[in-house]
Amino acid sequence: MAKVIVVTSGKGGVGKTTSAAAISTGLAMRGKKTVVIDFDVGLRNLDLIMGCERRVVYDLVNVIQGEAGLNQALIRDKRVENLFILPASQTRDKEALTQEGVKEVLEKLREEFDFIICDSPAGIERGAQLAMYFADEAVVVTNPEVSSVRDSDRILGLLASKTQRAEQASDPVREHLLITRYNPDRVTSGDMLTLEDIREILAIELLGLIPESEAVLRASNQGVPVIHESASDAGMAYLDTVSRLLGEDVPLRFHQASKKAC
Amino acid sequence: MKLLEFLKRERKKSASVAKERLQIIVAHQRSQRGQPDYMPMLEKELVEVIRRYVQIDDDAVQISLDSEDNCSVLELNVTLPKS
Ligand SMILES: Nc1ncnc2c1ncn2[C@@H]1O[C@H](COP(=O)(O)OP(=O)(O)O)[C@@H](O)[C@H]1O
């Protein structure tokens, strides 16, 4: 059965696109047929993180408006088999995305793919609600920061009320917490919320912990999802995250301060 | 003793302040879940109306909606200053 997973957060700039790119790449590396969709109409950048910006011809809005077929718009990843990207439109206005249109696209994708990853735009308005509406599971990306945690809680409220699963009163959307840009040294010095604090406040299950890492910028400069940097801390943390998403029990890493910092 | 407490409080780390603030914020947000969209506006306007008679704080009015079997009850809590 295909799974639709939304990567969401409320707040912008917390690492949704970085995480959507890494998780979809990781799932494909594990042999799952995966498509990652950019829902950030007007401000696409998933294509840049995936390194396929020069191969974008058609986008999600073209497909919804019947100007291109789904197979014309899907971009096959150069590095990993089984991985496809559906870019967002750069120019159109946001109204071009309709719930009915999104539903049709997702239904077609469900027939072909194991995982459908939706990279949500920031905010709690229409765009973010469309990205989450048909989700089976949600990865709530949160930074150890007051505003990010508060926004994540708002998103949890929407997942529980403004999704198809909520409206049809079927099984609720399964919520996963992904803490990113975590800096264990600052946690030790008392200047950053601990992962236990965040988990306690949001009260959802922890899927992964991604440290603040220089590898992320390096990877985005090159248009290579950071999970390919398998020797880097962030790369390994995303690999662990993907394993947990596939139901494996993997111990947490990168949550303790480096020895030299003490 | 007092001095020790004072020193302790001085050293209170910013992360624990963040946690306390978040616990209050999130509890408030969760209490409003599933409430109609007009509730924040109603709360704000109630503050304005009461202020025509008594000076109250911005957060002195708290409202919530409880639905029972066949009706809904709007609960209104107003904290007035000591006169
Ligand atoms: N773990 C991390 N360590 C360091 N920088 C990060 C990390 N995750 C994300 N970033 C940086 O944060 C910025 C925002 O990330 P992005 O994935 O675009 O967020 P969003 O999609 O939520 O707006 C980017 O500059 C990205 O390189």
Ligand SMILES: [Mg+2]
């Ligand atoms: Mg983004």
